[in-house]
Amino acid sequence: MNELLKAQGLTVRFGGLTAVSDVSFSLRQGEIVGLIGPNGAGKTTLFSSLVGLQRLSAGEIHLEGKPLHGRRPHVVARAGVTKTFQNTALFPGMTLLDNVMTAALLNNTVASAQELAHDCLERVGMAQAAQLVVDDLTFPQKALGEVARALATRPRILLLDEVMAALTPLEMDRVMDTLRELRDRTGLTMVVVEHHMRAIMNLSERILVLNFGKLIADGSPQQVSRNEKVIQAYLGSEHAQPA
Numbered sequence: 561m562n563e564l565l566k567a568q569g570l571t572v573r574f575g576g577l578t579a580v581s582d583v584s585f586s587l588r589q590g591e592i593v594g595l596i597g598p599n600g601a602g603k604t605t606l607f608s609s610l611v612g613l614q615r616l617s618a619g620e621i622h623l624e625g626k627p628l629h630g631r632r633p634h635v636v637a638r639a640g641v642t643k644t645f646q647n648t649a650l651f652p653g654m655t656l657l658d659n660v661m662t663a664a665l666l667n668n669t670v671a672s673a674q675e676l677a678h679d680c681l682e683r684v685g686m687a688q689a690a691q692l693v694v695d696d697l698t699f700p701q702k703a704l705g706e707v708a709r710a711l712a713t714r715p716r717i718l719l720l721d722e723v724m725a726a727l728t729p730l731e732m733d734r735v736m737d738t739l740r741e742l743r744d745r746t747g748l749t750m751v752v753v754e755h756h757m758r759a760i761m762n763l764s765e766r767i768l769v770l771n772f773g774k775l776i777a778d779g780s781p782q783q784v785s786r787n788e789k790v791i792q793a794y795l796g797s798e799h800a801q802p803a
């Protein structure tokens with residue numbers, strides 16, 4: 561797999577607090593990568609810095625060799641890096657289709673946005689729910705709706721920030737199957753933040769672990785779950801091993 565994105569020395573400081581500290585990693589085309597770490601480890605801040613919503617104090621981001629650091633969010637989105645929002649639901653009172661249209665309209669005429677929105681819903685198996693008002697959707701449907709809305713910006717790299725938080729284990733399995741199928745069909749690269757350990761270990765091919773803003777591990781789920789630093793920092797001996 562080709563290297564798609566390279567992040568080097570990413571650092572974000574809030575006054576005296578270093579939320580992200582000298583973090584370097586790369587993403588290959590079509591990978592599903594998990595990003596884990598205890599509360600406050602810097603996961604959301606790292607995501608925000610990757611999409612240009614959070615200014616970097618230091619570091620560089622390149623997408624296929626082209627610099628992305630210091631670029632405004634809409635420029636980063638147009639280049640192909642998009643993030644869902646933690647705890648940000650779809651817009652209530654609107655149909656699912658209209659929700660996806662809000663993103664599709666950013667770079668398209670109404671007619672082509674409609675086609676794109678339908679296509680994005682189709683890609684996550686939600687075409688039949690297009691005309692439902694989002695308030696009436698189940699939690700897994702809402703999660704997939706959020707993914708569809710993000711797909712409407714035509715990302716090459718999609719950062720998913722706890723989209724499965726409200727789901728039961730069975731519902732998570734269904735959503736994870738859909739994400740894997742989406743990757744297999746489209747080659748989309750995904751980075752996934754989830755607190756649910758079994759889900760992240762099952763879904764991801766590689767795991768990045770943050771602790772106090774520092775990247776303390778980067779490896780397969782098996783490697784990471786056996787890593788002493790990770791066990792001490794986060795997993796604890798009683799936590800789930802990758803299934």
Ligand SMILES: Nc1ncnc2c1ncn2[C@@H]1O[C@H](COP(=O)(O)OP(=O)(O)OP(=O)(O)O)[C@@H](O)[C@H]1O
Nearest residue numbers: 574577578579597598599600601602603604605606
């Ligand atoms: N805008 C901000 N101003 C000041 N401090 C911030 C800001 N955003 C985040 N922080 C701090 O930066 C650190 C990292 O926060 P962040 O939300 O990125 O962690 P996280 O790993 O996503 O946590 P969680 O798992 O709880 O969502 C925390 O100490 C947080 O309080």
